[in-house]
Amino acid sequence: MDTCFRQVFVAVWTVLVLTFPVQAQQSLSITDTNTQGLEALTAIVTLDSDxxxxxxxxxxxxxxxxxNPTEVTVEGTDVESVGAELVVAEILSGGLTLGVVLDAELPYEGQEIPAGSGTSIAVLRFTPSVISTSDITSELQFQDGVFNSPTLDNIIVQGGLSVGANDGLLLIDGTVTxxxxxxxxxxxxxxxxxxDGMSIGDARVLLSNSSGPVQGFVIAVAHGGDELTLQEITLVGTLTEAVGNEFEVTNLYADGGTIGVVLDFQPPFEGQTIPTGTDNHxxxxxxxxxxxxxxxxxxxVTPLTPINSYIGDPLLDNVIVVGGLSxxxxxxxxxxxxxxxxPPPEHNTIMTAKIDFEEDTGNYAYHGQTGTLSFCYSDPDDEIQGVTITICYDCDLTIEEGTFSLEGSIVEMxxxxxxxxxxxDDCSDGESGEMVLAILLDALPPFEGQTLPPTSEELLLGSIQITVDExxxxxxAQEINFCDNINGNGxxxxxxxxxxxxxxxxDFERIGTSIVVVPQEIFQRGDCNSDDKVDLADSATTIASQFSGLPILCADACDANDDGxxxxxxxxxxxxxxxxFGTAPPDPGPFxxxxxxxEDMLPVCDSDDTGC
Structure with a gap:
């Protein structure tokens, strides 16, 4: 008990004891109380008096x-309503004391606790120090001569005299279960x-905690990765946010997500917790x-399953922290x-990919040949405000980034x-090549509303260069297809x-394309006998083919002067x-x-020199 308060209390007490006569026997009682887990509990001290x-x-x-005692008070008791003028409470190791004088200040109006039974005179508040696995009963005991200095006895003052256990005051202990x-x-x-592929829906995590206030938690929830994508784990709008968490870490995976939270993580360590309750968000x-x-x-319907030792690195369990315990x-x-x-209204949009190489070979190409990949559309009914094209293509093709062109397109017009x-173009990540194209017709002020016009004929949107790898x-066929759910470089x-x-x-029709690599006629100009060198034997072979009917494998090779x-x-x-020292045979030359x-009308070479 504080020294100053103690001195005042003793002085006032002496006045009371010397002033009033002794009255009849009285009793003090502590109510029995119980709690669960770490929930706070309250015991009431009552007075029976005549x-x-x-x-x-x-x-x-x-x-x-x-x-663990948390408070000793007269607030909310009958004594508070009477109007106690001196209240001195102290919490000690293994005990607590409370001294109360009703009329301790001038003008000494004589207020007192009236006679009666069950008059509440003190409130004792505790929290359990342990989480029990079975019922534990402990006593709250009136103890004389043990606590404070000098030690105090349990007494009441009636008629100016103290009445304690030796004077017949009954002390009835209470219990806590x-x-x-x-x-x-x-x-x-x-x-x-x-x-709809765009909207986001919330699933709240609800905690019912009766063990006690929660200092932190870990949550691990799994979902079907084919059906859902976990976009975010958030504390916005939750009780956790309202209490004031100071640490959180989240991890998102293809088939689940985890979050770890500590409420009081930083100085000054004010002890914030999630209080006990049912369905705390x-x-x-x-x-x-x-x-x-x-x-x-x-x-x-896709299950959302809180699960232990399945998600995270390392694998995490769902836990809460109460009283420092997991x-x-x-x-x-x-x-x-x-x-x-x-379903959306039906649209007749058709998006088409086309490939074209020089010399009008269509989608047939040689190794190393570069062609044009074009994108076209048709839609006889609708005005189109924008287009997103996502393309997947074989890893043996290379789309030349930076070569996209609007030349001759309706988009340019x-x-x-x-x-x-x-x-x-990086296929090392296990994906095919990917290309993403976005076109928005009216994106800047003054927003004049330009669109792609309705058309029954195919109109060009744009084109880009593509090369066949060696x-x-x-x-x-090297496939080039419209495909969804790709990320390009993002x-x-x-x-x-x-x-x-x-x-x-x-929901509209998309028509992809492909490139077929074909053998390319290659030869040495002048190598008429196809022995991979040009010498006098080749001139002899040319003469023999003309005058003796000697068969040749590659007519273009025998056409030394390239006149067809x-x-x-x-x-x-x-x-x-x-x-x-005459002119060397024209390209591809004799070496x-x-x-x-x-171009000429000579037949294609019948030889192994084709590049395939």
Whole structure:
């Protein structure tokens, strides 16, 4: 007890004891109380009296290994309503004391506790120090001569005299029963989201904690990765945020997500916790549906399962921290329902990819040949405000980034205000090559509303250069397809869509293309006998083919002067180069294999020199 308060208390007490006569026997009682887990508990001290009481002293012991005292007060008691003028409370190791004088200040109006039974004179508040696994009963005992200095006895003052146990004051102890807490539980509340590929739905995580205030928690929830994408785990709008968490870490995975939270993590360590309660909202998991579901197809329900030792690195368990102890709550799964949406109005949009190489070979190409990949559209009914094109292509093809062109396109004619493309040619990540193209016609003020016009004929949107790699397999189609849910060089998953009346339309026809690598005629100019060198034997072979019917394998190789005709002039041309310093045979020349750069009517070479 504070020294100054103690001196005042003793002085006032002396006046009371010397002034009033002794009255009849009285009793003090502590009510029995109980609690569960670490929930706070309250015990009431009551007075039975046959006459007025001017003051009292309480000295009460308890088992500090089981109970932690938090408050000793007269607030809310009958004494408060009478108007005590001096109240001195002290919490000690293993005990507590309370001294009260009703009339301690001038003008000494004589207020006192009136006679009666069950008059409340003190409130004792505790929290359990342990979480019990079975019922534990402990006593709250009136103890004379144990607590404070000088030590205090339990007494009441009646008629100016103190009445204690030796004077017949009955001291009736109370008990505290600490029961095991009901199981803490962590459950996922069912949520729903429109299955439109864009909307996000919330699933709240609800905690029922009776073990005690929660200092921190870990949550690990799994979901079906094919059906849902976990977009975010947030504390916004939760009790956790309202209490004031100081540390959080989240991790998102393809099939689940984890969050760890500590409420009081930083100085000055003010002890904030999530209070005991039922269905406390402590976190929110936010999901989107991976696919679009149109009516009349049914809604898709995907379980959201809190699960231990399955998600995270390292694998995490669902736990709460109470009183510095890690507890495992019971777990209850929820679900996220992807709600089918009304189908969009039918649109007749057709998006087409086309490939073209020089020399009018269509989609046939040689190794190393570069062609033009074009994108076209037709739609006889709608004005299109924007286009997203997402393309996947074989890894033996290379789209030349930076070569995208609007030349000759309807987009160039209309005047698009936003155009962007990106190419991901890196196949080392296990994906195919990817290209993303975005066109928005009216993106800048004054917003004049330009669109792609309705058309029954295909109109060009734009084109980009594409090259056949040397690794491409001959006579195998290298696919170029419209494909959804790719990210190019970024992290956002994109898909093919057109914008009509400010709505995203994905349900339209898309026609891809392919490139077929074919053998390319290659030869040495002048190598008429196909022995991979040019010498006098080749002139002899040319003459023999003309006058003796000797078969040849490559007519273009025998056409030494590249005039598109095989005759005696080719033999003479070759010998002039060999022996008279004449002009060398034209490309591909007499030294290296190569394609014929000039068109002629000579048959294709029947040799192994084809590049395949």
């Amino acid at each position: 006459t007025g009481t001017q003051g009292y002293v309480l000295a009460i012991g308890f088992d500090s290994s089981l109970l 600490i029961s095991p807490p009901p199981p803490d539980s962590l459950r996922i509340e069912n949520g729903s989201v429109l299955a 402590i976190a929110t998991y936010r999901y989107s549906c991976n696919g679009i579901i149109y009516l009349p197809d049914s809604d898709l 507890l495992s709550p019971s777990l209850e799964a929820g679900s996220m329902t992807c709600i089918a949406i009304e 209309v005047g698009a205000e936003y155009i962007n493309h990106q190419v991901d 690794t491409a397999e001959c006579n195998v 992290s956002v998953m994109l898909y093919n869509n057109v914008v009509i009346d400010y709505l995203s339309v994905q 005709i095989i005759n005696l002039a080719d033999a003479v041309f070759g010998m002039n180069w060999l022996f008279k 290296d294999d190569g394609p014929d750069p000039t």
